[in-house]
């Protein structure tokens with residue numbers, strides 16, 4: 516990929532002004548918006564070079580330096596930039612989000628204020644079945660005919676929960692207690708401030724296909740709509756070296772080496788049986804091995820093995 520042309524890169528202040536307070540919709544009633552941003556690609560470069568200052572360095576030099584830093588996990592220069600967001604997120608999703616400790620948070624208080632009168636609703640074509648091979652994950656979509664029933668009962672449950680909540684408030688019950696039976700689909704809002712290094716860590720984990728779809732949508736939106744235009748060089752390196760990268764473990768590498776040496780003149784992709792013959796000895800006696808599955812995924816992605824038996 517070639518370096519961005521410096522003459523076509525928009526002025527940073529213009530980008531920040533265009534983004535600030537712009538609500539990017541996520542899910543049915545959520546959003547993310549940038550409140551403030553300190554720093555840009557240049558702040559990362561400046562911190563790494565410490566003594567040079569901005570000087571007359573070319574964009575291409577900055578790009579190479581950022582790519583080097585990201586590739587080799589020299590992380591502190593990325594901590595020099597900070598971003599502050601306001602987000603509106605269903606509470607189940609927020610529960611995952613808030614596990615990322617290296618951020619500062621102020622959340623809407625349902626002790627102090629009325630709970631937001633909005634709950635995330637699932638469309639009749641959006642119910643996902645339980646994945647068979649991953650206890651944490653979803654598989655395909657349910658049939659719409661089943662979804663209609665599920666969406667209808669969700670609607671009834673959410674309305675009933677809100678009604679009970681409002682009845683309690685009318686009866687004079689404290690907001691802090693009245694809220695206890697609101698569903699996890701209820702939206703909350705929060706300010707969320709984080710440095711660029713920890714934001715990239717969050718995005719790498721939560722844009723990944725292993726993350727739940729709902730939080731993935733938030734991470735993708737933050738990444739593509741906000742981080743990419745604010746930090747184009749960092750974003751490009753992040754995609755190349757984190758999101759699109761593949762880490763091979765020692766066991767993976769040795770499996771590949773055995774596969775190559777045992778395959779002789781056979782063309783790749785090798786068969787699934789050939790993969791099983793080449794697998795790490797510690798996986799051989801296991802009926803199920805997550806690590807073997809992950810290794811197979813990588814080798815399939817590299818075009819070295821076919822998935823089917």
Ligand SMILES: Cc1cc2nc3c(=O)[nH]c(=O)nc-3n(C[C@H](O)[C@H](O)[C@H](O)COP(=O)(O)OP(=O)(O)OC[C@H]3O[C@@H](n4cnc5c(N)ncnc54)[C@H](O)[C@@H]3O)c2cc1C
Pocket residue numbers: 614615616617618713716720721725726727
């Ligand atoms: C796909 C997926 C599935 C998950 N499943 C579960 C689950 O089933 N159950 C569950 O409980 N959690 C689960 N989590 C949450 C996960 O275990 C982490 O808590 C979460 O992703 C936050 O990651 P983090 O600690 O690296 O990030 P942050 O808290 O933002 O921290 C960033 C980095 O700072 C450093 N750091 C922060 N705090 C400390 C500390 N106290 N000591 C030392 N270093 C620190 C670490 O290097 C850390 O990586 C899951 C996460 C993902 C992405």
